[in-house]
Amino acid sequence: MRPTGLILPRGSNPDRDLVPGKAPTTHIVWGPRCALRLEVTGVDVGEPRRWPSLEPEVPERVVHAIVGLQGPGVAPVLSCAPTPAGLALQLRRSAVFERVLGAVAAYAAPTVPAAPGPRVVLHCPALRGSPCALRLSQLRAVLVADHLARALHAHRVSVRLVPAVRDPHMPTFLQQLRVDWPAASERAATEALRSRALAELTPARNAEALPPGALGRVYLKELVDERGRTTGYDPKLDSCLGRTRSLAGPESSRAPHSPPASALCVLFAVTEDLLAVLAELQQAVQDWAEDSSLGLAAAPDAGADSCMVVHVVSCEEEFQQQKLDLLWWKLDDQAPLRQKHLVCGPVKVAGAPGTLTAPEYYELRHAQVCKASALKRGRDLAQDSAWMEIFRVLSVATIKFEMLSTAPQSQLLLALADSSISTKGTKSGTFVMYNCARLATLFESYKCSMEQGLYPTFPPVSSLDFSLLHDEHPSPPQGEWLLLFNSILPFPDLLSQTAALPCTAPGLHITARTEMVCKFLVQLSMDFSSYYNRVHILGEPRPHLFGQMFARLQLLRAVREVLHTGLAMLGLPPLSHI
Secondary structure (H helix, E strand, O other), X not given: OOEEOOOOOOOOOHHHHOOOOXXXXXXXXXXXXXXXXXXXXXXXXXXXXXXXXXXOOOOHHHHHHHHOOOOOOOOOOOEEEEEOOEEEEEEEHHHHHXXXXXOHHHHOOOXXXXXXXXXXXXXXXXXXXXXXXXXXXXXXXXXXXXXXXXXXXXXXXXXXXEOOEOOOXXXXXXXXXXXXXXXXXXXXXXXXXXXXXXXXXXXXXXXXXXXXOEEEEEEOHHHHHHHHHXXXXXXXXXXXXXXXXXXXXXXXXXXXXXXXXXXXXXXEEEEHHHHHHHHHHHHHHHOOOOEOOXXXXXOOOOOHHHEEEEEXXXXXXXXXXXXXXXXXXXXXXXXXXXXXXXEEOOEEEEOOOOOXXXXXXXXXXXXXXXXXXXXXXXXXXXXXXXXXXXXXXXXXXXXXXXXXXXXXXXXXXXXXXXXXXXXXXXXXXXXXXXXXXXXXXXXXXXXXXXXXXXXXXXXOHHHOOHHHOOOEEOOOOEEHHHXXXXXXXXXXHHHHHHOOOOOOOOOOEOOOOOOHHHHHHHHXXXXXXXXXXXXXXXXXXXXXXXXXXXXXXXXXXXXXXXXXXXHHHOOOOOOOOO
């Protein structure tokens, strides 16, 4: 059994740092301010570079704390020894395999916190329209919101989704996309907000016309000054929030709620539709219902300040949402102080006009999937309901991986060519689903062979000899150890990062790591595919080969569970064949 360094700094590359056939050592370098710096170096390469201004010794309490680390994502430490560079850790591969593969469920699921997380209202304004009016940038916001909601739910965060969709065609389209979003049952009451708005309205002067459907205008300049400029609101709100003008005349001639005569006045037209939007948000905050999926209720003393509202908007919608934020604060004294904007960048389509709608995009991908399958199998499967369901899943997988593999705040460039849905393209959702099906076929083949008496039943995991997992390929670095290290060990931490929202961060805008799961699943599929193409898992039915076969099957069982959990975070079911 060979000692192997395991614990790496976040962002390190084990494919580069772990030298197959060597015994890499993890150097934990004790730095200023009691911070740990980690660096991995092959023992035959030389000493790791030194960091400037290091404290001379690692405190004993830190050594004991590192040796005693336990839990998912933490490898059992074999030895911990001081070096000139700091602290070197070593551990045995077989012990790590045994720890991880003996508790697959703990590594293939998100780490659930001991206490419920904060309450979050996820608001996606794009869902107030109809599918045929949904632009690609709005579709991106919808998919980001759905993925984020799933990640938050998995971490026991109580989430309310707003708005409840009202367009009669939207629920069907969302179901097609495997987006889990509530439908409307009844409208939220707007009477209280309407009364407050009427009391705050600034009357029209000099026969100025109100926009169609407007009840009047509300003075928001004070809120722009108080909140906008200090928290990241668009400075153009001063001139674009409504109608800006100078007021003149004696103080006695002003209406009760009109602004000072000398002030620049930011006026915002208030409509019934805007009040309906605010009423639904208000209801989500004030009447926090018990989340039936988690069995959790809001705390009795939970008020508006105990939750955070995250507006997931396309870049085209953000300016309007900023105006609504200010109007909500103006009309509702209990409006949450923590309103954050998760802004999704624009979506550009290479070689196509920018008028492509979300339904047209889905139909294009679905037609490409059906065409590719017909060419592959030599016949049209449009009349086969089972295959058509598989094609629908592949179409949605293609769309979600395209839309979610890029950080949401960045611009997204779509290529509509048929190559985007090929199983040979290692960056596509189709490629991930293809490898999911390969795993299903592998375990189905083992089951059939076992039923035929070729292989014995799967033994208890505790009896497996994981020292038999020693396959390595030097160039490019591949093998069973790296498959475990890259694909299984870090998965719980990755899910935690996906669900992390900077609730207390200053400013209006927040970021979310919704691209992490897609990127991880693509890399996992590439690593598994390389391993599966090179290593024959189900070998000849000879007793002396069964030990290694079962150890490898347990490793791939963990890979399968991680893959299925990742797909579930995207709302995608695993496929057994494609």
